[in-house]
Amino acid sequence: MNFQHTEDRRMLADTLNRFVQQEYGFATRDALARSDSGFSRELWVRFAELGVVGALFNEADGGFGGAGFDIAVVFESLGRGLVVEPFLGALVVGRALASAGNGVQKALIASLIEGHAVAxxxxxxxxxxxxxxxxxxxxxxxxxxxxxxxxxxxxxxxxxxxxxxxxxxxxxxxxxxxxxxxxxxxxxxxxxxxxxxxxxxxxxxxxxxxxxxxxxxxxxxxxxxAGFATLERSIGAGVLALCAEALGAMDVAKVYTLEYLRTRKQFGVAIGSFQALQHRMADLLLEIEQARSAVINAAAAFGAARVERERALSAAKVTIGRIGALVAEECIQMHGGIGMTWELPLAHFAKRLVMIDHQLGDEDHHLERFITLGRS
The missing domain is CATH 2.40.110.10 (Butyryl-CoA Dehydrogenase, subunit A, domain 2)
Structure with missing residues:
Protein backbone atom coordinates (compact mmCIF):
# COMPACT_ATOMS: atom_id res chain seq x y z
CA MET A 1 0.00 0.00 0.00
CA ASN A 2 1.28 3.45 -0.94
CA PHE A 3 1.28 5.79 2.05
CA GLN A 4 2.79 8.74 0.20
CA HIS A 5 0.58 11.82 0.32
CA THR A 6 -0.91 13.10 -2.92
CA GLU A 7 0.44 16.31 -4.38
CA ASP A 8 -2.67 18.19 -3.22
CA ARG A 9 -2.16 17.04 0.38
CA ARG A 10 1.52 17.94 0.30
CA MET A 11 0.65 21.40 -0.99
CA LEU A 12 -1.99 21.81 1.71
CA ALA A 13 0.47 20.73 4.42
CA ASP A 14 3.16 23.10 3.10
CA THR A 15 0.72 26.01 2.97
CA LEU A 16 -0.66 25.35 6.44
CA ASN A 17 2.77 24.77 8.00
CA ARG A 18 4.05 28.01 6.50
CA PHE A 19 1.01 29.96 7.70
CA VAL A 20 1.32 28.58 11.23
CA GLN A 21 5.04 29.31 11.32
CA GLN A 22 4.68 32.89 10.05
CA GLU A 23 1.35 33.99 11.57
CA TYR A 24 0.90 31.76 14.60
CA GLY A 25 4.06 32.09 16.67
CA PHE A 26 4.11 30.98 20.28
CA ALA A 27 3.49 34.48 21.64
CA THR A 28 0.38 34.81 19.45
CA ARG A 29 -0.87 31.37 20.39
CA ASP A 30 -0.28 31.97 24.10
CA ALA A 31 -2.19 35.25 24.03
CA LEU A 32 -5.11 33.65 22.18
CA ALA A 33 -5.19 30.62 24.46
CA ARG A 34 -5.44 32.84 27.54
CA SER A 35 -7.94 35.30 26.07
CA ASP A 36 -11.59 35.51 27.08
CA SER A 37 -12.71 33.72 23.93
CA GLY A 38 -9.85 31.20 23.82
CA PHE A 39 -9.22 31.69 20.10
CA SER A 40 -9.42 34.28 17.33
CA ARG A 41 -12.46 34.60 15.07
CA GLU A 42 -10.30 36.53 12.62
CA LEU A 43 -7.72 33.76 12.40
CA TRP A 44 -10.52 31.18 12.16
CA VAL A 45 -11.69 32.94 8.99
CA ARG A 46 -8.14 33.15 7.64
CA PHE A 47 -7.61 29.42 8.18
CA ALA A 48 -10.86 28.80 6.34
CA GLU A 49 -9.77 31.01 3.44
CA LEU A 50 -6.70 28.79 3.05
CA GLY A 51 -9.05 25.85 2.50
CA VAL A 52 -8.04 24.13 5.72
CA VAL A 53 -11.60 23.48 6.94
CA GLY A 54 -12.74 22.50 3.46
CA ALA A 55 -10.12 19.75 3.38
CA LEU A 56 -12.02 17.98 6.18
CA PHE A 57 -15.12 17.43 3.99
CA ASN A 58 -15.74 15.73 0.67
CA GLU A 59 -16.93 17.43 -2.49
CA ALA A 60 -20.57 16.45 -2.00
CA ASP A 61 -20.59 18.49 1.22
CA GLY A 62 -18.79 21.50 -0.23
CA GLY A 63 -15.22 20.51 0.62
CA PHE A 64 -12.41 18.98 -1.38
CA GLY A 65 -11.07 16.17 0.81
CA GLY A 66 -12.71 14.33 3.65
CA ALA A 67 -10.59 11.17 3.61
CA GLY A 68 -8.67 9.91 6.62
CA PHE A 69 -5.36 11.18 5.30
CA ASP A 70 -6.84 14.62 4.64
CA ILE A 71 -7.85 14.85 8.31
CA ALA A 72 -4.44 13.58 9.41
CA VAL A 73 -2.53 16.09 7.25
CA VAL A 74 -4.53 19.05 8.56
CA PHE A 75 -4.38 18.17 12.24
CA GLU A 76 -0.72 17.17 12.20
CA SER A 77 0.08 20.67 10.96
CA LEU A 78 -2.25 22.21 13.56
CA GLY A 79 -0.49 20.21 16.26
CA ARG A 80 2.84 21.72 15.27
CA GLY A 81 1.53 25.15 16.21
CA LEU A 82 -0.74 24.14 19.12
CA VAL A 83 -3.54 25.84 17.21
CA VAL A 84 -6.54 26.57 19.46
CA GLU A 85 -9.11 27.51 16.81
CA PRO A 86 -12.27 25.28 16.76
CA PHE A 87 -11.24 22.76 14.12
CA LEU A 88 -12.20 19.70 16.14
CA GLY A 89 -15.75 20.89 16.69
CA ALA A 90 -16.12 21.80 13.01
CA LEU A 91 -14.89 18.34 12.02
CA VAL A 92 -17.00 16.26 14.41
CA VAL A 93 -20.19 18.28 14.14
CA GLY A 94 -19.77 18.83 10.41
CA ARG A 95 -19.30 15.11 9.73
CA ALA A 96 -22.50 14.37 11.68
CA LEU A 97 -24.40 17.00 9.68
CA ALA A 98 -23.07 15.56 6.44
CA SER A 99 -23.96 12.01 7.45
CA ALA A 100 -27.50 12.46 8.76
CA GLY A 101 -28.60 16.06 8.26
CA ASN A 102 -31.54 17.35 6.27
CA GLY A 103 -31.14 20.09 3.67
CA VAL A 104 -31.27 22.94 6.16
CA GLN A 105 -28.86 21.24 8.54
CA LYS A 106 -26.38 20.36 5.79
CA ALA A 107 -26.36 24.01 4.76
CA LEU A 108 -24.63 24.73 8.08
CA ILE A 109 -21.55 22.92 6.79
CA ALA A 110 -20.88 25.78 4.38
CA SER A 111 -20.75 28.26 7.27
CA LEU A 112 -18.16 26.04 8.97
CA ILE A 113 -16.06 25.65 5.82
CA GLU A 114 -16.11 29.43 5.30
CA GLY A 115 -15.17 30.11 8.94
CA HIS A 116 -18.35 32.07 9.58
CA ALA A 117 -19.64 29.77 12.32
CA VAL A 118 -18.34 27.82 15.29
CA ALA A 119 -19.82 24.44 16.19
CA ALA A 226 -30.78 6.01 15.89
CA GLY A 227 -28.11 8.60 16.59
CA PHE A 228 -25.45 6.30 18.02
CA ALA A 229 -23.98 5.19 14.68
CA THR A 230 -23.70 8.80 13.48
CA LEU A 231 -22.16 9.82 16.79
CA GLU A 232 -19.63 6.98 16.66
CA ARG A 233 -18.51 7.76 13.11
CA SER A 234 -18.22 11.47 13.80
CA ILE A 235 -16.29 11.04 17.04
CA GLY A 236 -14.09 8.52 15.22
CA ALA A 237 -13.05 11.36 12.91
CA GLY A 238 -12.25 13.37 16.02
CA VAL A 239 -10.12 10.56 17.44
CA LEU A 240 -8.09 10.41 14.23
CA ALA A 241 -7.70 14.19 14.31
CA LEU A 242 -6.43 14.19 17.90
CA CYS A 243 -3.93 11.41 17.15
CA ALA A 244 -2.56 13.36 14.18
CA GLU A 245 -2.45 16.56 16.24
CA ALA A 246 -0.43 14.75 18.90
CA LEU A 247 1.99 13.48 16.25
CA GLY A 248 2.62 17.03 15.07
CA ALA A 249 3.21 18.17 18.65
CA MET A 250 5.62 15.26 19.24
CA ASP A 251 7.67 16.22 16.20
CA VAL A 252 8.08 19.78 17.47
CA ALA A 253 8.95 18.63 21.00
CA LYS A 254 11.55 16.31 19.46
CA VAL A 255 13.13 19.15 17.47
CA TYR A 256 13.25 21.42 20.53
CA THR A 257 14.91 18.71 22.60
CA LEU A 258 17.48 17.77 19.97
CA GLU A 259 18.44 21.43 19.62
CA TYR A 260 18.76 21.78 23.38
CA LEU A 261 20.98 18.70 23.62
CA ARG A 262 23.24 20.16 20.93
CA THR A 263 23.59 23.60 22.57
CA ARG A 264 23.38 23.08 26.35
CA LYS A 265 26.87 22.54 27.73
CA GLN A 266 28.06 20.85 30.88
CA PHE A 267 31.67 20.20 31.82
CA GLY A 268 32.62 22.13 28.71
CA VAL A 269 30.83 19.87 26.21
CA ALA A 270 27.30 19.65 24.76
CA ILE A 271 25.13 17.36 26.88
CA GLY A 272 24.05 15.60 23.68
CA SER A 273 27.48 13.97 23.65
CA PHE A 274 26.62 12.02 26.82
CA GLN A 275 25.83 8.43 25.91
CA ALA A 276 23.01 8.07 28.42
CA LEU A 277 21.12 10.99 26.87
CA GLN A 278 21.85 9.73 23.37
CA HIS A 279 20.26 6.39 24.23
CA ARG A 280 17.20 8.06 25.74
CA MET A 281 16.77 10.27 22.70
CA ALA A 282 17.19 7.34 20.30
CA ASP A 283 14.51 5.40 22.16
CA LEU A 284 12.22 8.42 22.01
CA LEU A 285 12.69 8.82 18.26
CA LEU A 286 11.73 5.17 17.75
CA GLU A 287 8.60 5.65 19.83
CA ILE A 288 7.56 8.70 17.81
CA GLU A 289 7.90 6.71 14.60
CA GLN A 290 5.71 4.02 16.17
CA ALA A 291 3.11 6.73 16.85
CA ARG A 292 3.39 7.85 13.23
CA SER A 293 2.72 4.31 12.04
CA ALA A 294 -0.37 4.11 14.26
CA VAL A 295 -1.75 7.35 12.81
CA ILE A 296 -1.09 6.15 9.25
CA ASN A 297 -2.85 2.86 10.01
CA ALA A 298 -5.87 4.68 11.47
CA ALA A 299 -6.07 7.05 8.51
CA ALA A 300 -5.86 4.16 6.06
CA ALA A 301 -8.65 2.27 7.86
CA PHE A 302 -10.89 5.32 8.21
CA GLY A 303 -13.05 4.32 5.26
CA ALA A 304 -13.21 0.63 6.17
CA ALA A 305 -16.06 -1.35 7.74
CA ARG A 306 -17.06 -0.42 11.29
CA VAL A 307 -15.07 -2.95 13.33
CA GLU A 308 -11.85 -2.54 11.33
CA ARG A 309 -12.19 1.25 11.41
CA GLU A 310 -12.97 1.55 15.10
CA ARG A 311 -10.26 -0.91 16.17
CA ALA A 312 -7.64 0.99 14.17
CA LEU A 313 -8.78 4.28 15.72
CA SER A 314 -8.73 2.89 19.25
CA ALA A 315 -5.32 1.28 18.64
CA ALA A 316 -3.96 4.64 17.51
CA LYS A 317 -5.44 6.42 20.53
CA VAL A 318 -3.85 3.86 22.88
CA THR A 319 -0.47 4.30 21.19
CA ILE A 320 -0.73 8.09 21.18
CA GLY A 321 -1.75 8.15 24.83
CA ARG A 322 1.25 6.12 25.94
CA ILE A 323 3.83 7.73 23.66
CA GLY A 324 2.48 11.24 24.17
CA ALA A 325 3.00 10.99 27.92
CA LEU A 326 6.47 9.51 27.35
CA VAL A 327 7.49 12.30 24.97
CA ALA A 328 6.22 14.94 27.40
CA GLU A 329 8.11 13.43 30.34
CA GLU A 330 11.37 12.68 28.53
CA CYS A 331 11.61 16.00 26.74
CA ILE A 332 11.03 17.95 29.94
CA GLN A 333 13.51 15.81 31.87
CA MET A 334 16.19 16.24 29.22
CA HIS A 335 15.64 20.00 29.36
CA GLY A 336 15.94 20.00 33.13
CA GLY A 337 14.26 22.68 35.24
CA ILE A 338 13.86 25.07 32.31
CA GLY A 339 11.51 22.56 30.71
CA MET A 340 8.81 23.42 33.25
CA THR A 341 8.81 27.18 32.70
CA TRP A 342 5.83 28.94 31.14
CA GLU A 343 8.06 30.97 28.81
CA LEU A 344 9.44 27.86 27.11
CA PRO A 345 7.07 26.58 24.39
CA LEU A 346 8.07 22.98 25.15
CA ALA A 347 6.13 23.03 28.42
CA HIS A 348 2.94 23.86 26.53
CA PHE A 349 3.52 21.09 23.99
CA ALA A 350 4.01 18.68 26.89
CA LYS A 351 0.73 19.76 28.52
CA ARG A 352 -1.14 19.43 25.25
CA LEU A 353 0.23 15.91 24.68
CA VAL A 354 -0.90 14.82 28.12
CA MET A 355 -4.37 16.34 27.74
CA ILE A 356 -4.95 14.85 24.28
CA ASP A 357 -4.97 11.47 25.99
CA HIS A 358 -8.04 12.57 27.96
CA GLN A 359 -10.05 13.83 24.99
CA LEU A 360 -12.57 11.46 23.39
CA GLY A 361 -11.39 8.55 25.53
CA ASP A 362 -8.10 7.93 27.29
CA GLU A 363 -5.58 5.12 26.84
CA ASP A 364 -7.33 2.71 29.23
CA HIS A 365 -10.74 3.32 27.68
CA HIS A 366 -9.56 2.69 24.14
CA LEU A 367 -7.53 -0.37 25.10
CA GLU A 368 -10.66 -1.95 26.58
CA ARG A 369 -12.64 -0.88 23.51
CA PHE A 370 -10.04 -2.36 21.16
CA ILE A 371 -10.29 -5.69 22.97
CA THR A 372 -14.09 -5.64 23.04
CA LEU A 373 -14.34 -4.86 19.32
CA GLY A 374 -11.98 -7.76 18.62
CA ARG A 375 -14.59 -10.11 20.06
CA SER A 376 -17.29 -8.80 17.69
Whole structure:
Protein backbone atom coordinates (compact mmCIF):
# COMPACT_ATOMS: atom_id res chain seq x y z
CA MET A 1 0.00 0.00 0.00
CA ASN A 2 1.28 3.45 -0.94
CA PHE A 3 1.28 5.79 2.05
CA GLN A 4 2.79 8.74 0.20
CA HIS A 5 0.58 11.82 0.32
CA THR A 6 -0.91 13.10 -2.92
CA GLU A 7 0.44 16.31 -4.38
CA ASP A 8 -2.67 18.19 -3.22
CA ARG A 9 -2.16 17.04 0.38
CA ARG A 10 1.52 17.94 0.30
CA MET A 11 0.65 21.40 -0.99
CA LEU A 12 -1.99 21.81 1.71
CA ALA A 13 0.47 20.73 4.42
CA ASP A 14 3.16 23.10 3.10
CA THR A 15 0.72 26.01 2.97
CA LEU A 16 -0.66 25.35 6.44
CA ASN A 17 2.77 24.77 8.00
CA ARG A 18 4.05 28.01 6.50
CA PHE A 19 1.01 29.96 7.70
CA VAL A 20 1.32 28.58 11.23
CA GLN A 21 5.04 29.31 11.32
CA GLN A 22 4.68 32.89 10.05
CA GLU A 23 1.35 33.99 11.57
CA TYR A 24 0.90 31.76 14.60
CA GLY A 25 4.06 32.09 16.67
CA PHE A 26 4.11 30.98 20.28
CA ALA A 27 3.49 34.48 21.64
CA THR A 28 0.38 34.81 19.45
CA ARG A 29 -0.87 31.37 20.39
CA ASP A 30 -0.28 31.97 24.10
CA ALA A 31 -2.19 35.25 24.03
CA LEU A 32 -5.11 33.65 22.18
CA ALA A 33 -5.19 30.62 24.46
CA ARG A 34 -5.44 32.84 27.54
CA SER A 35 -7.94 35.30 26.07
CA ASP A 36 -11.59 35.51 27.08
CA SER A 37 -12.71 33.72 23.93
CA GLY A 38 -9.85 31.20 23.82
CA PHE A 39 -9.22 31.69 20.10
CA SER A 40 -9.42 34.28 17.33
CA ARG A 41 -12.46 34.60 15.07
CA GLU A 42 -10.30 36.53 12.62
CA LEU A 43 -7.72 33.76 12.40
CA TRP A 44 -10.52 31.18 12.16
CA VAL A 45 -11.69 32.94 8.99
CA ARG A 46 -8.14 33.15 7.64
CA PHE A 47 -7.61 29.42 8.18
CA ALA A 48 -10.86 28.80 6.34
CA GLU A 49 -9.77 31.01 3.44
CA LEU A 50 -6.70 28.79 3.05
CA GLY A 51 -9.05 25.85 2.50
CA VAL A 52 -8.04 24.13 5.72
CA VAL A 53 -11.60 23.48 6.94
CA GLY A 54 -12.74 22.50 3.46
CA ALA A 55 -10.12 19.75 3.38
CA LEU A 56 -12.02 17.98 6.18
CA PHE A 57 -15.12 17.43 3.99
CA ASN A 58 -15.74 15.73 0.67
CA GLU A 59 -16.93 17.43 -2.49
CA ALA A 60 -20.57 16.45 -2.00
CA ASP A 61 -20.59 18.49 1.22
CA GLY A 62 -18.79 21.50 -0.23
CA GLY A 63 -15.22 20.51 0.62
CA PHE A 64 -12.41 18.98 -1.38
CA GLY A 65 -11.07 16.17 0.81
CA GLY A 66 -12.71 14.33 3.65
CA ALA A 67 -10.59 11.17 3.61
CA GLY A 68 -8.67 9.91 6.62
CA PHE A 69 -5.36 11.18 5.30
CA ASP A 70 -6.84 14.62 4.64
CA ILE A 71 -7.85 14.85 8.31
CA ALA A 72 -4.44 13.58 9.41
CA VAL A 73 -2.53 16.09 7.25
CA VAL A 74 -4.53 19.05 8.56
CA PHE A 75 -4.38 18.17 12.24
CA GLU A 76 -0.72 17.17 12.20
CA SER A 77 0.08 20.67 10.96
CA LEU A 78 -2.25 22.21 13.56
CA GLY A 79 -0.49 20.21 16.26
CA ARG A 80 2.84 21.72 15.27
CA GLY A 81 1.53 25.15 16.21
CA LEU A 82 -0.74 24.14 19.12
CA VAL A 83 -3.54 25.84 17.21
CA VAL A 84 -6.54 26.57 19.46
CA GLU A 85 -9.11 27.51 16.81
CA PRO A 86 -12.27 25.28 16.76
CA PHE A 87 -11.24 22.76 14.12
CA LEU A 88 -12.20 19.70 16.14
CA GLY A 89 -15.75 20.89 16.69
CA ALA A 90 -16.12 21.80 13.01
CA LEU A 91 -14.89 18.34 12.02
CA VAL A 92 -17.00 16.26 14.41
CA VAL A 93 -20.19 18.28 14.14
CA GLY A 94 -19.77 18.83 10.41
CA ARG A 95 -19.30 15.11 9.73
CA ALA A 96 -22.50 14.37 11.68
CA LEU A 97 -24.40 17.00 9.68
CA ALA A 98 -23.07 15.56 6.44
CA SER A 99 -23.96 12.01 7.45
CA ALA A 100 -27.50 12.46 8.76
CA GLY A 101 -28.60 16.06 8.26
CA ASN A 102 -31.54 17.35 6.27
CA GLY A 103 -31.14 20.09 3.67
CA VAL A 104 -31.27 22.94 6.16
CA GLN A 105 -28.86 21.24 8.54
CA LYS A 106 -26.38 20.36 5.79
CA ALA A 107 -26.36 24.01 4.76
CA LEU A 108 -24.63 24.73 8.08
CA ILE A 109 -21.55 22.92 6.79
CA ALA A 110 -20.88 25.78 4.38
CA SER A 111 -20.75 28.26 7.27
CA LEU A 112 -18.16 26.04 8.97
CA ILE A 113 -16.06 25.65 5.82
CA GLU A 114 -16.11 29.43 5.30
CA GLY A 115 -15.17 30.11 8.94
CA HIS A 116 -18.35 32.07 9.58
CA ALA A 117 -19.64 29.77 12.32
CA VAL A 118 -18.34 27.82 15.29
CA ALA A 119 -19.82 24.44 16.19
CA UNK A 120 -19.34 22.41 19.36
CA UNK A 121 -20.09 18.80 20.27
CA UNK A 122 -22.11 18.61 23.50
CA UNK A 123 -22.02 14.90 24.29
CA UNK A 124 -19.90 14.20 27.40
CA UNK A 125 -21.73 14.32 30.72
CA UNK A 126 -20.45 14.60 34.29
CA UNK A 127 -20.96 10.86 34.91
CA UNK A 128 -20.26 9.40 31.46
CA UNK A 129 -16.46 8.76 31.73
CA UNK A 130 -15.95 8.34 27.95
CA UNK A 131 -18.71 5.74 27.48
CA UNK A 132 -20.18 6.76 24.14
CA UNK A 133 -23.59 5.24 24.81
CA UNK A 134 -24.07 6.65 28.34
CA UNK A 135 -26.45 9.56 27.82
CA UNK A 136 -28.80 10.78 30.53
CA UNK A 137 -29.83 14.10 28.97
CA UNK A 138 -33.47 13.64 28.04
CA UNK A 139 -35.41 14.74 24.96
CA UNK A 140 -39.20 14.47 25.09
CA UNK A 141 -41.38 14.97 22.05
CA UNK A 142 -44.64 16.85 22.42
CA UNK A 143 -47.19 18.66 20.33
CA UNK A 144 -44.94 21.72 19.98
CA UNK A 145 -41.69 19.87 19.21
CA UNK A 146 -38.85 18.73 21.44
CA UNK A 147 -38.02 19.57 25.04
CA UNK A 148 -34.39 18.93 26.10
CA UNK A 149 -33.25 18.71 29.72
CA UNK A 150 -29.80 17.79 31.02
CA UNK A 151 -26.18 18.85 31.43
CA UNK A 152 -23.10 18.49 29.22
CA UNK A 153 -19.52 18.85 30.40
CA UNK A 154 -16.18 19.87 28.86
CA UNK A 155 -17.74 21.25 25.70
CA UNK A 156 -14.80 22.55 23.67
CA UNK A 157 -15.22 26.27 22.77
CA UNK A 158 -18.76 25.96 24.13
CA UNK A 159 -19.07 29.58 25.23
CA UNK A 160 -18.21 30.81 21.71
CA UNK A 161 -20.19 28.24 19.74
CA UNK A 162 -22.98 29.38 17.44
CA UNK A 163 -24.69 26.01 17.70
CA UNK A 164 -24.26 22.67 19.46
CA UNK A 165 -24.66 19.08 18.39
CA UNK A 166 -26.39 17.64 21.46
CA UNK A 167 -26.89 13.95 22.22
CA UNK A 168 -30.01 13.13 24.22
CA UNK A 169 -31.90 10.01 25.21
CA UNK A 170 -35.30 9.56 23.65
CA UNK A 171 -35.81 5.96 24.79
CA UNK A 172 -34.07 3.01 26.44
CA UNK A 173 -31.73 2.59 29.39
CA UNK A 174 -29.14 5.23 30.31
CA UNK A 175 -26.27 3.21 28.78
CA UNK A 176 -28.04 1.67 25.77
CA UNK A 177 -26.85 2.37 22.24
CA UNK A 178 -30.42 2.32 20.98
CA UNK A 179 -32.49 5.29 22.02
CA UNK A 180 -29.91 8.06 21.50
CA UNK A 181 -30.96 10.94 19.28
CA UNK A 182 -28.96 13.93 18.05
CA UNK A 183 -30.13 17.53 17.96
CA UNK A 184 -28.78 20.73 16.42
CA UNK A 185 -29.31 23.31 19.16
CA UNK A 186 -28.70 27.05 18.66
CA UNK A 187 -26.50 28.67 21.30
CA UNK A 188 -29.08 31.38 21.90
CA UNK A 189 -32.05 29.04 22.41
CA UNK A 190 -34.11 29.84 25.51
CA UNK A 191 -33.10 27.57 28.38
CA UNK A 192 -29.49 27.04 27.22
CA UNK A 193 -26.96 28.29 29.78
CA UNK A 194 -23.20 28.13 29.32
CA UNK A 195 -20.36 28.54 31.83
CA UNK A 196 -16.98 28.89 30.17
CA UNK A 197 -13.55 28.29 31.73
CA UNK A 198 -9.92 28.06 30.70
CA UNK A 199 -8.20 24.73 30.09
CA UNK A 200 -4.82 23.73 31.49
CA UNK A 201 -3.44 23.16 27.97
CA UNK A 202 -4.76 26.42 26.53
CA UNK A 203 -8.04 27.49 25.02
CA UNK A 204 -11.44 27.24 26.67
CA UNK A 205 -14.22 24.76 27.33
CA UNK A 206 -17.63 25.08 28.94
CA UNK A 207 -20.35 23.40 30.94
CA UNK A 208 -23.66 23.52 29.10
CA UNK A 209 -27.00 23.20 30.89
CA UNK A 210 -30.24 22.51 29.06
CA UNK A 211 -33.20 23.59 31.18
CA UNK A 212 -36.39 22.52 29.40
CA UNK A 213 -35.16 23.86 26.07
CA UNK A 214 -38.13 23.92 23.68
CA UNK A 215 -37.21 23.39 20.04
CA UNK A 216 -39.08 22.62 16.80
CA UNK A 217 -39.14 19.18 15.19
CA UNK A 218 -36.57 20.32 12.61
CA UNK A 219 -33.69 20.26 15.13
CA UNK A 220 -33.64 16.43 15.17
CA UNK A 221 -30.60 15.18 13.23
CA UNK A 222 -31.34 11.97 11.39
CA UNK A 223 -33.78 9.41 12.76
CA UNK A 224 -35.13 9.31 16.29
CA UNK A 225 -33.41 6.75 18.56
CA ALA A 226 -30.78 6.01 15.89
CA GLY A 227 -28.11 8.60 16.59
CA PHE A 228 -25.45 6.30 18.02
CA ALA A 229 -23.98 5.19 14.68
CA THR A 230 -23.70 8.80 13.48
CA LEU A 231 -22.16 9.82 16.79
CA GLU A 232 -19.63 6.98 16.66
CA ARG A 233 -18.51 7.76 13.11
CA SER A 234 -18.22 11.47 13.80
CA ILE A 235 -16.29 11.04 17.04
CA GLY A 236 -14.09 8.52 15.22
CA ALA A 237 -13.05 11.36 12.91
CA GLY A 238 -12.25 13.37 16.02
CA VAL A 239 -10.12 10.56 17.44
CA LEU A 240 -8.09 10.41 14.23
CA ALA A 241 -7.70 14.19 14.31
CA LEU A 242 -6.43 14.19 17.90
CA CYS A 243 -3.93 11.41 17.15
CA ALA A 244 -2.56 13.36 14.18
CA GLU A 245 -2.45 16.56 16.24
CA ALA A 246 -0.43 14.75 18.90
CA LEU A 247 1.99 13.48 16.25
CA GLY A 248 2.62 17.03 15.07
CA ALA A 249 3.21 18.17 18.65
CA MET A 250 5.62 15.26 19.24
CA ASP A 251 7.67 16.22 16.20
CA VAL A 252 8.08 19.78 17.47
CA ALA A 253 8.95 18.63 21.00
CA LYS A 254 11.55 16.31 19.46
CA VAL A 255 13.13 19.15 17.47
CA TYR A 256 13.25 21.42 20.53
CA THR A 257 14.91 18.71 22.60
CA LEU A 258 17.48 17.77 19.97
CA GLU A 259 18.44 21.43 19.62
CA TYR A 260 18.76 21.78 23.38
CA LEU A 261 20.98 18.70 23.62
CA ARG A 262 23.24 20.16 20.93
CA THR A 263 23.59 23.60 22.57
CA ARG A 264 23.38 23.08 26.35
CA LYS A 265 26.87 22.54 27.73
CA GLN A 266 28.06 20.85 30.88
CA PHE A 267 31.67 20.20 31.82
CA GLY A 268 32.62 22.13 28.71
CA VAL A 269 30.83 19.87 26.21
CA ALA A 270 27.30 19.65 24.76
CA ILE A 271 25.13 17.36 26.88
CA GLY A 272 24.05 15.60 23.68
CA SER A 273 27.48 13.97 23.65
CA PHE A 274 26.62 12.02 26.82
CA GLN A 275 25.83 8.43 25.91
CA ALA A 276 23.01 8.07 28.42
CA LEU A 277 21.12 10.99 26.87
CA GLN A 278 21.85 9.73 23.37
CA HIS A 279 20.26 6.39 24.23
CA ARG A 280 17.20 8.06 25.74
CA MET A 281 16.77 10.27 22.70
CA ALA A 282 17.19 7.34 20.30
CA ASP A 283 14.51 5.40 22.16
CA LEU A 284 12.22 8.42 22.01
CA LEU A 285 12.69 8.82 18.26
CA LEU A 286 11.73 5.17 17.75
CA GLU A 287 8.60 5.65 19.83
CA ILE A 288 7.56 8.70 17.81
CA GLU A 289 7.90 6.71 14.60
CA GLN A 290 5.71 4.02 16.17
CA ALA A 291 3.11 6.73 16.85
CA ARG A 292 3.39 7.85 13.23
CA SER A 293 2.72 4.31 12.04
CA ALA A 294 -0.37 4.11 14.26
CA VAL A 295 -1.75 7.35 12.81
CA ILE A 296 -1.09 6.15 9.25
CA ASN A 297 -2.85 2.86 10.01
CA ALA A 298 -5.87 4.68 11.47
CA ALA A 299 -6.07 7.05 8.51
CA ALA A 300 -5.86 4.16 6.06
CA ALA A 301 -8.65 2.27 7.86
CA PHE A 302 -10.89 5.32 8.21
CA GLY A 303 -13.05 4.32 5.26
CA ALA A 304 -13.21 0.63 6.17
CA ALA A 305 -16.06 -1.35 7.74
CA ARG A 306 -17.06 -0.42 11.29
CA VAL A 307 -15.07 -2.95 13.33
CA GLU A 308 -11.85 -2.54 11.33
CA ARG A 309 -12.19 1.25 11.41
CA GLU A 310 -12.97 1.55 15.10
CA ARG A 311 -10.26 -0.91 16.17
CA ALA A 312 -7.64 0.99 14.17
CA LEU A 313 -8.78 4.28 15.72
CA SER A 314 -8.73 2.89 19.25
CA ALA A 315 -5.32 1.28 18.64
CA ALA A 316 -3.96 4.64 17.51
CA LYS A 317 -5.44 6.42 20.53
CA VAL A 318 -3.85 3.86 22.88
CA THR A 319 -0.47 4.30 21.19
CA ILE A 320 -0.73 8.09 21.18
CA GLY A 321 -1.75 8.15 24.83
CA ARG A 322 1.25 6.12 25.94
CA ILE A 323 3.83 7.73 23.66
CA GLY A 324 2.48 11.24 24.17
CA ALA A 325 3.00 10.99 27.92
CA LEU A 326 6.47 9.51 27.35
CA VAL A 327 7.49 12.30 24.97
CA ALA A 328 6.22 14.94 27.40
CA GLU A 329 8.11 13.43 30.34
CA GLU A 330 11.37 12.68 28.53
CA CYS A 331 11.61 16.00 26.74
CA ILE A 332 11.03 17.95 29.94
CA GLN A 333 13.51 15.81 31.87
CA MET A 334 16.19 16.24 29.22
CA HIS A 335 15.64 20.00 29.36
CA GLY A 336 15.94 20.00 33.13
CA GLY A 337 14.26 22.68 35.24
CA ILE A 338 13.86 25.07 32.31
CA GLY A 339 11.51 22.56 30.71
CA MET A 340 8.81 23.42 33.25
CA THR A 341 8.81 27.18 32.70
CA TRP A 342 5.83 28.94 31.14
CA GLU A 343 8.06 30.97 28.81
CA LEU A 344 9.44 27.86 27.11
CA PRO A 345 7.07 26.58 24.39
CA LEU A 346 8.07 22.98 25.15
CA ALA A 347 6.13 23.03 28.42
CA HIS A 348 2.94 23.86 26.53
CA PHE A 349 3.52 21.09 23.99
CA ALA A 350 4.01 18.68 26.89
CA LYS A 351 0.73 19.76 28.52
CA ARG A 352 -1.14 19.43 25.25
CA LEU A 353 0.23 15.91 24.68
CA VAL A 354 -0.90 14.82 28.12
CA MET A 355 -4.37 16.34 27.74
CA ILE A 356 -4.95 14.85 24.28
CA ASP A 357 -4.97 11.47 25.99
CA HIS A 358 -8.04 12.57 27.96
CA GLN A 359 -10.05 13.83 24.99
CA LEU A 360 -12.57 11.46 23.39
CA GLY A 361 -11.39 8.55 25.53
CA ASP A 362 -8.10 7.93 27.29
CA GLU A 363 -5.58 5.12 26.84
CA ASP A 364 -7.33 2.71 29.23
CA HIS A 365 -10.74 3.32 27.68
CA HIS A 366 -9.56 2.69 24.14
CA LEU A 367 -7.53 -0.37 25.10
CA GLU A 368 -10.66 -1.95 26.58
CA ARG A 369 -12.64 -0.88 23.51
CA PHE A 370 -10.04 -2.36 21.16
CA ILE A 371 -10.29 -5.69 22.97
CA THR A 372 -14.09 -5.64 23.04
CA LEU A 373 -14.34 -4.86 19.32
CA GLY A 374 -11.98 -7.76 18.62
CA ARG A 375 -14.59 -10.11 20.06
CA SER A 376 -17.29 -8.80 17.69
Missing amino acids: ALAHDEPSSHYELSKVTTRAVHGSNGWVLTGAKSVVQQGAEADFFLVSARTSGAADAEDGISLFVVPRDAVGVSVRGYGKIDGGRAAEVCLNEVCLPDTVLLGERD
